[in-house]
Amino acid sequence: MERLRSFLYYLRENPKLGIGLGMVAVLLLFGVVGRLLVEPGMAQPLSTTPRQAPSWVHLFGTDDAGRDLLTVMVVGMPLTIRVGFLAGGVGLGLGVLLGFVSGYLGGKIDTAIRGTVDTLLTVPSLVVLISIASTVREEISIELMALVVASLSWMWPTRTIRAQVLTLRERAYVQMAKLNGMNSFEIIWKELFPNLLPYLAASFVGAVSWAILATIGLEALGLGPQNEPTMGMTIYWAITFSALIRGMWWWWSIPIAFLVLLFVGLFLVAAGLDELANPKQRRAV
Numbered sequence: 001m002e003r004l005r006s007f008l009y010y011l012r013e014n015p016k017l018g019i020g021l022g023m024v025a026v027l028l029l030f031g032v033v034g035r036l037l038v039e040p041g042m043a044q045p046l047s048t049t050p051r052q053a054p055s056w057v058h059l060f061g062t063d064d065a066g067r068d069l070l071t072v073m074v075v076g077m078p079l080t081i082r083v084g085f086l087a088g089g090v091g092l093g094l095g096v097l098l099g100f101v102s103g104y105l106g107g108k109i110d111t112a113i114r115g116t117v118d119t120l121l122t123v124p125s126l127v128v129l130i131s132i133a134s135t136v137r138e139e140i141s142i143e144l145m146a147l148v149v150a151s152l153s154w155m156w157p158t159r160t161i162r163a164q165v166l167t168l169r170e171r172a173y174v175q176m177a178k179l180n181g182m183n184s185f186e187i188i189w190k191e192l193f194p195n196l197l198p199y200l201a202a203s204f205v206g207a208v209s210w211a212i213l214a215t216i217g218l219e220a221l222g223l224g225p226q227n228e229p230t231m232g233m234t235i236y237w238a239i240t241f242s243a244l245i246r247g248m249w250w251w252w253s254i255p256i257a258f259l260v261l262l263f264v265g266l267f268l269v270a271a272g273l274d275e276l277a278n279p280k281q282r283r284a285v
Helices: 002-013 015-037 069-105 107-121 125-135 142-150 155-168 172-179 184-195 197-220 231-240 249-277
Strands: none
Touching: 015 069, 015 249, 069 107, 069 142, 069 155, 069 184, 069 197, 069 231, 069 249, 107 155, 125 142, 125 197, 142 197, 155 184, 155 197, 172 184, 184 197, 197 231, 197 249, 231 249
């Protein structure tokens, strides 16, 4: 209870974090609660009359294939967020592992990891992602899509976390832990990791945002899961069937509006967590 009060107090003192969490929570609840109010089958082609503008019958209208776009948003928004969380989690997890090992142990291990990261960062990530996604296009799923994006989302976390660890490993409490006989794993897990939790939380939100953006870019090119109504695939079908030229504004503008809300929410969460991680940016309480 005391921790909950402290958390609520901090949200009141840090409105950006509270507003951002609220926006993301609303989008998640939209998917959860929405499934109780719509029929998921209406997110499939030929579920109803095609090309209907928004009305009381179909609040978000229907697309060229007769899918109800409200149902598409209800089903597709959680899928898009799921890809972002999976890809961001895998990419950041690998970055945390390599960053801590490289920054704390140093030596040849640090040289090998740093050299690999610096080399891969020079490779155009979009070109690589397109090449990988096009190779597995016929059998790509939500989980495979997340792994494709995660394959190039671990380098920056590795570099930034390594830099943070390099500054922390010379602190007095780390030296005291060494004198007390703690091994490298214990120091990393018990001393360094807890001190970097706010920074890692902010990094995770940034990784999720990047993963969602990369996923939408691939899906808008038609390289996503063809049978899943994600936000990016909805935009792809709108582009493919010339929705903008044909005046079907609801087909492309509604998913874009949802994505704008999602990215603004994630940005506010990241900014709020950054204030928590950086004492210089915190408000005076």
